[in-house]
Ligand code: DX5
């Protein structure tokens with residue numbers, strides 16, 4: 001039985017006090033740190049790179065760091081993130097010329113690997129690489145921004161992904177990313193997810209003033 005994991009997306013954190021915010025959500029019960037990397041090319045936004053991942057490690061973050069690459073190309077940045085302390089590295093199949101090679105590269109660098117599926121990307125990308133995947137990440141919004149609404153069709157896709165993972169008999173996490181909040185997480189879990197990314201559902205809700213708010217929100221997830 002896989003344990004459910006809560007993965008706050010630091011995209012919605014206060015970057016001026018990132019280390020402190022990450023410490024606070026982990027102390028409140030979050031399990032892994034979701035780290036969104038955007039390149040203003042594959043997605044229309046620009047965020048953070050390996051230096052910030054390394055800075056979190058130097059700050060003392062020991063929890064797994066779940067690097068979600070929304071960049072193209074993917075291969076040349078993978079070793080940099082592995083060296084910076086990434087635990088998981090996931091990428092979008094449309095952004096890689098050679099999906100099998102990119103997955104293998106992630107594992108060769110000592111990290112766990114994963115594929116990310118946009119709302120309209122078919123799960124058939126998994127067909128010949130199931131043995132090279134440690135995580136399947138379904139996007140429940142189009143990638144690029146926090147604070148969007150959960151796309152309901154993702155629930156059926158989650159059920160299908162859950163069937164595929166169970167049928168494989170492999171130890172693969174099923175992560176969901178986009179519009180996950182306290183009030184819809186139960187339905188999303190029932191559809192088969194075991195790893196829950198939430199950005200605007202956790203950060204920026206008066207927690208800077210009162211960190212106990214994180215305990216309340218994460219406790220309800
Ligand atoms: C969107 C990112 C998400 C984002 C989720 O492209 O991949 O991780 O931070 O934000 P919320 O939870 O606010 O939808």
Ligand code: ZN
Nearest residue numbers: 009036068177
């Ligand atoms: Zn993400």
